Amino acid sequence: MNYVHKVQYYETDRMGVTHHSNYIRWMEEARVAFLQAIGWNYARLEQMGVTSPVIGVSCEFKNTTTFDDTVEIEIQVKGWNGVKLELSYTMHNQATGALVCVGVSSHCFLGTDGKILRLQRTHPAFFQALQAQVAAK
Numbered sequence: 001m002n003y004v005h006k007v008q009y010y011e012t013d014r015m016g017v018t019h020h021s022n023y024i025r026w027m028e029e030a031r032v033a034f035l036q037a038i039g040w041n042y043a044r045l046e047q048m049g050v051t052s053p054v055i056g057v058s059c060e061f062k063n064t065t066t067f068d069d070t071v072e073i074e075i076q077v078k079g080w081n082g083v084k085l086e087l088s089y090t091m092h093n094q095a096t097g098a099l100v101c102v103g104v105s106s107h108c109f110l111g112t113d114g115k116i117l118r119l120q121r122t123h124p125a126f127f128q129a130l131q132a133q134v135a136a137k
Helices: 021-037 042-047 124-135
Strands: 002-006 054-061 070-080 085-093 099-107
Touching (some): 021 042, 021 054, 021 070, 021 085
Antiparallel strands (some): 054 099, 070 085, 085 099
16 A cells, blocks of 8 residues: 655755654554555544554665655555554655655554453454455565
8 A cells, every 4th residue: 555745844854854753753644544545544443442552663764855755655564463563664755766765663452451452353354454464465
C-alpha cells in the first residue's frame, strides 16, 4: 500500500530540509492509512478496546526532502507472529524518484486492561486481515 505526504513548511528546519523527527510521524500517518485500507481503522480498534503501541522504531535517512516535496511511502507487513507486528516503510521523492528514507516500526496489541492480546483468539477477523497482508507480500 502507498501513502503520499506533502512536506509542510513547518516540518523543515533552519537549513531548509525536513527535520528528521518528521519521518517517524509520516510512518505513523502511513500506518493509520494502512489500517484504514485493510478495513481496521484506529477508531474501530479503539471502540473494540484494542490499542497498538509502538514498541520499536528505526529510520535510516538516504536523501533530504524540502518544503513542498511530495513523498510517497510504501508500507508493507515485514513480520507478523500473531502478537508482534512489524511494518516496513520505503519513502521516495515522488518528483525525482530518489530514495529518501527506509524505516521499520514494531507494534503489539493491548486490551483495555493493558495486557497483550492474542488476536487470533480475541479478535480473529482482525488477525485474519493482518495475516492476509503477510500472504500478500
